Amino acid sequence: MEIFGISTALLGSQLLVGLINGSFYAILSLGLAIIFGLLNIINFAHGAQYMMGAFVAWIALTRFGINYWAALIVAPLIVGFVGVLIERLMLRRLYKLDHLYGLLLTFGLALIFEGIFRDQFGISGESYEVPELLSGGVNLGFMFLPIYRAWVIVASLTVCFGTWYMIERTKLGAYLRAGTENSAMVQALGINVPLLITFTYGYGVALAAFAGVLAAPIFQVNPLMGSNLIIVVFAVVVIGGMGSIMGSILTGLGLGLIEGLTRVIYPEASSVVVFVIMVIVLLVRPAGLFGKS
Amino acid sequence: MLSRKYAKTACAAALAALSLGAQAQVSGGSVKIGVLTDLSGTYSDLAGSGAVLATRMAIDDFIANEKPNFKIEVVTADHQNKADIASNKAREWIERENVDTVTELVTTSTALAVMKVAKEKDRLVIMNGPASTPITNEQCNDVSVHYTYDTYAVANGTAKAVTTQGGKSWFFLTADYAFGHALEKDSSTVVLANGGKVVGSVRHPFPGSDFSSFLLKAQASGAQVIGLANAGADTTNAIKQAAEFGITPKQSLAGLLMFITDIHALGLKSTQGMYLTEGFYWDRTDETRAWSKRFFDKQKKMPTMVQAGQYSSIYHYLRAVKAAGTDDTSKVMAMMKKTPINDFFAKNGQIRDDGRMVHDMYLMQVKKPADSKYPWDYYTIKATIPAAEAFQPLALSRCPLIKK
């Protein structure tokens, strides 16, 4: 069967692949959105922190024998802790200033991280094997789906919606949201807002690292793996509406699908389509698809 | 400081003029070699600090073996893969520091930019890292040497070998920029010439990270061979994901431009059985092993063909300076072209008038993990592609210097 001269099997497989990529976008843009929502910081180091997650997993495996499953927990904790330090030592001084300064600071941090890892590990990167339990794949009829890719969708959606639930439905989340709206008021109610902010940044960074561990078996683990991704993820957050949690998740998935479609129709443009969409969305809906203006 | 340098140069020139004939007449009293390479970006593993090390090794060996009566200096810089930085640096080196030859120059855009500057200033350029064939075709000039390899040589070798061994139908996964297009074009020509057919191709944005959609297209095409007309991280990611999607080993992959560092980074598990063409393999002969061990002791990595070529080309250059008794560009170039190259890197290598150094290339197959006995034991040499076949024949040259 064919639609517009494209076989449905190919279309189906491309959409599925798009969804897989979309789940990476979702988890990364979620982290960015949370950080922006509470800290008002555009975390340009997100791509570098994603890369660090992958590297920590690789180092853990090769130097300390820590397996993939443990790395899924350990790497986000370690990188998240680095995030906490960054927030405590640097970002804290910038909250009252224009967005620009946060963006520039984190951009500088990204350069530093990438430079250090490149010096230590070289540019070709390292290879991380798919864990035993998730290797192999299933034939879906229209395509061969590696089990690991299926796991990526499950893991990332679980984390995304778990995070959404925590923020929208729990008490901690309520503090967070209130802190975003009016931090002085929340502070007055006896809640330690600075601590809350530190925790939030650490959590956002940990999400990036988690995505990094998820990505390690698929992509070559190399120091620049996050540097081009960051721009796309950025666009996803903006399209979804800066700071909107659900918006960033849904937009991430949606853009993955659109990118997948573009790869069928006009593959050369698949890296630029996200920017075309961003311009259109911003012109039509200034605060993004899910943002409140 | 700068004026002092000029004074020094003038003095040296005067002295050299006085002692005419007694010594090699070397401008500024020394031969100065500039290594302009990528020290921090995408190509820093295949060229980078390893190329700088190879240069220094060549100079040390040359001084020890040939006892030249001139001084040799090296300057290095990171061109960050930007043509304007490369052009600026090369110009400054030539005008201010009297650099005699600018070398390495990975990435074609930087190489082309420096070739223009060198031609204008009448200095030598020796290129090892860049891949594109225009360097010795449309853009060729008489001060440049393209030494180690080019896209024609690597694509040609691999495509021909794979096609003649039964890989008749091809699908290309091509990086969407000039270099990728050139690789695809060169390889398709060879595939067709050897009785194969090209069933399709897809162009992916550069740089890419997820190649699964493109690989699925390649899979759906049913081609026996998927030609990877890309380089660096794009190639390694595509190979990794092809294994993940069960595309290999049903369909086989042909890396049209790969380096041993790529194989090292990916590991043998996902690369086993692949064919690729290189100009150098450390474990080929006793000579290559001996040199590579020395390199490894310092760099902790085995040399790539670019780094080995860098050593060989620098040594050849210095020998030509000594033989010509001058560092004058055209005289040294004439000497370099006249003298065949015989060392661990090349046997009877010859620099043609279009600037192309022709030498044997090697078709390699990546070993199975079980067959790899020691670190960096990665290749089986399947065939030696003789110099005459390895590179684009002069008859097809588009270089204006070649009279037909």
Next chain:
Amino acid sequence: MNAPVSFAESKLPLLLGALFVIGLIAPFAVYPTFLMKILCYALFACAFNLLLGFAGLLSFGHAAFLGTAGYVCGMMVRDVGVTPEVGILAGTVAAGLLGWLFGWLAIKRTGIYFAMITLALAQMVFFLAIQIKETGGEDGLQGVPRGHLFGLLDLSDNIAMYYLVFAIFCFGFFVIYRTIHSPFGQILKAIRENEPRAISLGYDVAKFKLIAFIISAALAGMAGATKTLVFQLASLSDVHWHASGEVVLMTLLGGLGTILGPVVGAATIVTLQTQMPDSVGSWVTVIMGVIFVICVLSFRRGIVGELQALIKRSGVN
């Protein structure tokens, strides 16, 4: 701004005059090509600063203007065979037109959304630069001749080229200086400080922003076109978003919203990029990153801004 004219401002013409003289004699002391590169980036940064420092608009896509003008100028001079001044003019006009399009779309939004639209549009320009054959893609547009100025003066001579670049820079700098100190510039500042108030005063804010954007884009283009002539090439790195980021860094490092800041910033960054000692090698990016961080944490006013503050303080004492 509302304080009595500060020492730094009152002495500004004197300072500019001194700098002008230094600029005239500089090529005899420092390598001219290096100076030309600094001047090109300085003009680029000044153009960017006009927008961010004086109109409060953060464009994250200024590389599009630098790169496009470079390509247009390169093609005109190399392929059409026009004289260099026509090439530069063509590049400047092309960048101005592109700026008009970008500006028209982007000024509908403010703050981070404005930055994002400019970034997105610039990414599209980057995509086109790769796709269009004439740009040479990854290999770049190579072998642009410097030619003869007005068909007469041979620019292949570095000193001659330097004075042309210096003249172009001075012209661009003067345009910016006049713009800032004109009533138009005052209104821009008013918009930056308090947009609603400017609107309520009856100013057509959108129009002012658009004009500022076009001037900035055209001047950025002029820098890009000149750069193409200097290096005789135009390459993808000039349209890459890293170039857009670099100009933010230059401006911030030198001093946002100061007239000389971007020049100092550009000089510092270009020097760091090209004159780092060999031993630094691959650590260049790390060092740049550290500078970024230190700058944001401790020197937010930038080099010139901090100096001005220092002078002001000592003047008071």
